[in-house]
Amino acid sequence: MSSTEFEIVIGLEVHVQLKTKSKVFAHAAYHYGAEPNTLIDPVVLALPGALPVLNKAALTQAVRYGLLVGAEIPPVSKWDRKNYFYPDSPKNYQLSQKDFPITMGGEVEIELPGPARNIMGEHKVIRLHHAHLEEDVGKLSHATGGSLVDYNRAGAPLLEIVTEPDLRSADEAVALLNAIRMLLISAGIADCDMEKGQMRCDANVSVRPKGQKELNTRTEMKNLNSISGVKNAIEYEARRQIREVEAGRTIQQETRGWNAETGRTYTLRTKEDAHDYRYFPDPDLMPVKVSEEEKAQLKATLPERPYDRQRRYMEVFNLPFTVTSVFVPDRPLCEYFEAAVSEYPANSLGIANLIANDLLRDLAASGKASVDMFGEADASTVTAASLADCPIKPAQLAGLVKLTDEGVISKQQAKDVFTEMFSTGKDASVIVDEKGLRQSNDTGEIESIIKEVLAQPTSAKSIAEFKAGNEKALNALKGPVMKASKGKANPKLVDEIIRKLLG
Ligand code: ADP
Ligand code: MG
Numbered sequence: 001m002s003s004t005e006f007e008i009v010i011g012l013e014v015h016v017q018l019k020t021k022s023k024v025f026a027h028a029a030y031h032y033g034a035e036p037n038t039l040i041d042p043v044v045l046a047l048p049g050a051l052p053v054l055n056k057a058a059l060t061q062a063v064r065y066g067l068l069v070g071a072e073i074p075p076v077s078k079w080d081r082k083n084y085f086y087p088d089s090p091k092n093y094q095l096s097q098k099d100f101p102i103t104m105g106g107e108v109e110i111e112l113p114g115p116a117r118n119i120m121g122e123h124k125v126i127r128l129h130h131a132h133l134e135e136d137v138g139k140l141s142h143a144t145g146g147s148l149v150d151y152n153r154a155g156a157p158l159l160e161i162v163t164e165p166d167l168r169s170a171d172e173a174v175a176l177l178n179a180i181r182m183l184l185i186s187a188g189i190a191d192c193d194m195e196k197g198q199m200r201c202d203a204n205v206s207v208r209p210k211g212q213k214e215l216n217t218r219t220e221m222k223n224l225n226s227i228s229g230v231k232n233a234i235e236y237e238a239r240r241q242i243r244e245v246e247a248g249r250t251i252q253q254e255t256r257g258w259n260a261e262t263g264r265t266y267t268l269r270t271k272e273d274a275h276d277y278r279y280f281p282d283p284d285l286m287p288v289k290v291s292e293e294e295k296a297q298l299k300a301t302l303p304e305r306p307y308d309r310q311r312r313y314m315e316v317f318n319l320p321f322t323v324t325s326v327f328v329p330d331r332p333l334c335e336y337f338e339a340a341v342s343e344y345p346a347n348s349l350g351i352a353n354l355i356a357n358d359l360l361r362d363l364a365a366s367g368k369a370s371v372d373m374f375g376e377a378d379a380s381t382v383t384a385a386s387l388a389d390c391p392i393k394p395a396q397l398a399g400l401v402k403l404t405d406e407g408v409i410s411k412q413q414a415k416d417v418f419t420e421m422f423s424t425g426k427d428a429s430v431i432v433d434e435k436g437l438r439q440s441n442d443t444g445e446i447e448s449i450i451k452e453v454l455a456q457p458t459s460a461k462s463i464a465e466f467k468a469g470n471e472k473a474l475n476a477l478k479g480p481v482m483k484a485s486k487g488k489a490n491p492k493l494v495d496e497i498i499r500k501l502l503g
Contacts, residue, residue: 071106
């Protein structure tokens with residue numbers, strides 16, 4: 001029966017590298033891109049007698065994550081050894097947490113893909129199962145003639161975030177990664193750069209007839225390390241399972257790999273040869289206790305969550321969804337915007353538009369910002385990498401909007417002033433004075449220019465038309481007036497005075 005409609009069910013296990021200076025159980029530093037095997041010490045290499053000590057910073061980041069997603073932080077969490085033999089781990093086990101993880105539950109709000117997202121951003125809440133802290137392992141590169149191992153990454157702090165099976169499409173899975181990434185970056189918990197391996201994920205996928213409540217057997221795709229990998233692997237795997245079911249076969253629970261070259265998933269290991277990690281409690285590390293007081297202190301260090309901020313911008317500042325989508329993934333940009341608005345609260349939309357259009361364009365063009373497209377499914381995360389050395393400070397940007405609103409310069413002139421501000425870092429008012437751009441509000445002067453223009457024979461036709469009720473004829477008169485004033489006459493005054501003179 002091929003008319004059955006299937007629903008895809010997905011749960012993700014997201015591995016995120018926490019932002020800390022040193023490794024999770026060792027003093028060795030950790031950062032990306034160092035010479036191979038330079039970020040090591042006796043603990044990382046598991047030399048005899050070397051003992052692990054928990055890095056407080058890693059714990060702090062994990063707890064901050066938990067508080068950010070509204071998870072429970074159990075009063076005690078414990079460490080386990082996950083045993084396996086493979087050269088990426090120098091000690092033949094990985095320190096992890098099995099039964100007492102650092103956070104339980106919580107939820108993440110995702111923005112649903114689809115046409116609605118461009119209008120208002122429809123959201124869905126994905127429940128989280130738990131998150132545990134563990135150490136990363138080394139990196140193998142397989143070359144001809146042998147394999148090479150780099151232990152720099154071994155011992156880097158990893159948080160594994162496990163979702164409930166609440167996701168219903170590959171796009172929702174991508175949206176979840178995007179939402180986690182925004183949350184963690186905005187709180188300084190992790191950088192989540194997938195290209196640097198700072199965010200990776202395993203995807204568990206099953207299919208079931210629409211309407212069925214029970215979950216069907218799932219497969220797990222390991223080590224998806226790009227957005228397109230996550231999306232394509234899930235889409236392929238769901239189609240494969242539907243084909244199998246429609247052909248009357250059953251789905252085997254198994255671990256699968258993703259081959260980006262062939263665009264297919266393939267069996268890594270089935271239930272029969274499943275790993276038995278023989279987890280047991282680690283005797284070297286003390287259980288972790290997190291007090292209510294510590295939680296309260298850490299809670300105070302957390303920023304507003306991105307989608308909460310987005311709602312606030314739409315409600316309080318009346319910003320359109322499209323503009324908020326540009327700001328919200330980028331906390332520094334939001335802070336820039338809010339700093340500018342606090343200088344000139346009267347026109348937050350004008351400030352927002354100037355930032356979203358002109359400022360980001362010029363920052364990108366000058367190489368001061370990177371336009372970071374987070375995967376195909378989310379084109380709205382344009383982020384300014386750094387606003388610290390932006391030549392226009394928030395107060396200066398607000399100053400430009402204010403000058404324009406007050407009619408000191410025209411909107412057209414504001415564009416030129418902006419360009420000049422960006423290249424010189426000067427205040428708008430200074431540039432306006434230096435260039436003699438200040439709009440003329442001198443009614444006497446404007447009136448005499450208008451009188452001259454109206455007296456010209458070429459104006460007669462437009463005057464007659466305007467008097468006959470043709471509003472548009474007024475524009476034909478305003479043009480020469482603006483030209484005669486070298487663009488300085490305040491257009492609003494020009495309009496008023498012409499109307500007055502023509503009765
Ligand atoms: P394990 O303990 O084997 O890792 P879990 O039950 O903890 O398995 O689930 C791991 C991940 O798989 C979670 O993200 C969960 O939501 C997801 N998952 C579990 N069952 C299914 C299913 N039938 N279909 C899709 N995802 C599932
Ligand atoms: Mg698992």
